[in-house]
Amino acid sequence: MTDCVFCKIVARQIPSTVVFEDESTLAFMDTGSVNPGHVLVACKAHVDNVFGLDERQAAAMFQTVARVARAINRAFSPQGVSIYQANGVAAGQTVFHAHIHVVPRHEGDGMDLVWPAKHPPRAALEQAAARIRSAL
Ligand SMILES: [Zn+2]
DSSP states (O other), rough: OOTOHHHHTTTTOOOOOOOEESSSSSEOOOOOSSSOOOOEESSSSOOSSSGGGGGGHHHHHHHHHHHHHHHHHHHHOOSSEEEEEEGGGTOOOOOOOOEEEEEEEEETTSSOOOOOOOOOOOOHHEEEEEEEHHHH
């Protein structure tokens, strides 16, 4: 896609600091890093988000994420590693090319995800599960 910043990074039309690539994915340093070692794993093909990934691309993305997360863990010895992926504006997606953040974490690093657990009743969980199963 001509106007997509990640397509331009994949095509090397915009410079990036690459840490890994294979046939389907490119892993590069996030210029807006939260902590040193923050990497983005992008699908090489333009796909807006997880909804457009085929099975092979989805598998390749998480294979690269796991590989990069292990490398970050060895290289930076963080207290933890967060893996973050957003789909759609309401979910916080800002670049509409499928990508996954791999972020080394440290207590007090300022990164936060508010998780307002609502603890719905079991019947509501069963109802939601039935809707998902029928859509698989
Ligand atoms: Zn793109």
